[in-house]
Amino acid sequence: MIQEPFDGHWPVVAADAQVAATxxxxxxxxxxxxxxxxxxxxxxxxxxxxLIGEDAWVQENVVMHTADDADTVVGPAAVIEAGAxxxxxxxxxxxxxxxxxxxxxxxxxxxxxxxxxGAVVAERQQVPPGATAAGxxxxxxxxxxxxxxx
Amino acid sequence: MAxxxxxxxxxxxxxxxxxxxNAVLAGAVVVGxxxxxxxxxxxxxxxxxxxxxxxxxxxxxxxxxxxxGYPVWIAEEVTVGHCAQLLGCRVERGAVVGLNATVxxxxxxxxxxxxxxxxxxxxxxxxxxxxxxAGNPATLKKPLSGRALQWQAxxxxxxxxxxxxxxxxxxxxxx
Numbered sequence: 001m002i003q004e005p006f007d008g009h010w011p012v013v014a015a016d017a018q019v020a021a022t023x024x025x026x027x028x029x030x031x032x033x034x035x036x037x038x039x040x041x042x043x044x045x046x047x048x049x050x051l052i053g054e055d056a057w058v059q060e061n062v063v064m065h066t067a068d069d070a071d072t073v074v075g076p077a078a079v080i081e082a083g084a085x086x087x088x089x090x091x092x093x094x095x096x097x098x099x100x101x102x103x104x105x106x107x108x109x110x111x112x113x114x115x116x117x118g119a120v121v122a123e124r125q126q127v128p129p130g131a132t133a134a135g136x137x138x139x140x141x142x143x144x145x146x147x148x149x150x
Numbered sequence: 151m152a153x154x155x156x157x158x159x160x161x162x163x164x165x166x167x168x169x170x171x172n173a174v175l176a177g178a179v180v181v182g183x184x185x186x187x188x189x190x191x192x193x194x195x196x197x198x199x200x201x202x203x204x205x206x207x208x209x210x211x212x213x214x215x216x217x218x219g220y221p222v223w224i225a226e227e228v229t230v231g232h233c234a235q236l237l238g239c240r241v242e243r244g245a246v247v248g249l250n251a252t253v254x255x256x257x258x259x260x261x262x263x264x265x266x267x268x269x270x271x272x273x274x275x276x277x278x279x280x281x282x283x284a285g286n287p288a289t290l291k292k293p294l295s296g297r298a299l300q301w302q303a304x305x306x307x308x309x310x311x312x313x314x315x316x317x318x319x320x321x322x323x324x325x
Contacts, residue, residue: 002172003324006316010324024172024189042189042210042232046312063190063210063232063249068308085232085249100233102250102267120250120268136268136286 001025001037006046014054032056032076045072048088053078059099062086067105075111089121092129109133160195167202168313170210178216182206182226186313195222198238203228207309209249212236220255227306231267239271242279246302259283262299266291 001019003011006027013019013031020039027045031037032054040061043050048066052058053076060082066072067088074080075093083100089107091097098117103109107121110129115121120136127133132141155171157163161179168186169175177196181187182204190211193200198216202208206228213235214222220238224230228241231249238255241247245259248267256274259265263277266284277283280299282291294302 004171005319005321022172024170026189040190040211044189044210046316061190061211061233065210065232083233087249100250104249104267118268120266136266136284 009045011043011045017052038062038082048072050074053093056080059084070106081117164204166317168316170316184310184313186309186316188212188232193222198222200224203243205306205310206230207306207313209234217255225261227303229302229305229309234265244299244302244306246305262294262302264294264298264302 002024004026009028011025011029014033017031017035019037022039023037023041025043028049029043029045031052035052035056037058038060042063044065049071050064051073055077056074058080062080062084064072064086070088072086072088073090077094078091079096081099084097085102088105089103091109092111095109095113097115101115101119103121104123106124109127112130113127114132116134119134119138122137161175163181164183166183167181170189173187174192176194178199179193179195180201184205185202186207188210191208192213194215197218198221200214200216200222202224203226206224208230209232211233212230215237216222217238222236223240225243227244229246233250234247235252239253239257241259242261244262247265250268251265253271254273257271258276260277260279263281269284269288270286271288280294284291
């Protein structure tokens, strides 16, 4: 892992988190217990903080930055798929952000929600818990009735 | 001074520019004063030149690749967002290419224009000054308001300021 300080703050990584050798962490980044950070990931917390929850999985080449006045928060057990980009936004517990999707400043993706690959969640857009968002700009897909398997 | 990547022959970087430690610059590449190239960005000038003008930023994991007959020309005060892909195209002064956007060969992004996040600008599309382009394939959506143009000017200025703070850091590497 490549770590750099910013404004005197170094990243803080839980002892049992797994961070790939080519990932870059800058400034006020916190990586929680058992989180996994893939190769080529950039977590650049030079303006506000980046907080990665326990058991979260941040896949290859994901880039995270922040808003001027908002942290980027990835909830526990969330999955951020390869090539996704997050600005100052909040991703809920167990949510899944698809490959090469983007979530822009002040947006929120609720617990267990899904953003499909390539979607762009617009600034300040809210994806409710359990919902699915697709497209650029992202629209919520109609809820599919739960089948017998739930 | 912060660690800088090794700069191979053919690459010209102004001393006031900031290059992140794992940025890659290859072939004929010019990076102007107060410009910045962020973590994991790749400027590939082996087949045709890549020029980054004064005060412009190429953000994390963005790619600019020159193609035969199609150099990449990034003018002054331009913002190229995270993970944007610029292939043999021209981006004029003060324009913004949004994160995850793609601009294909021969396209021109006019002065102060904005390419929305995730948009794919088709080959050869000439975007006039001050326009919003969005979609896949991207089309002209509307002229930008004065407020949007001010925000774009601020984005370029903010990145120049940030780059100065990165250049001023002093630290012992920790791996």
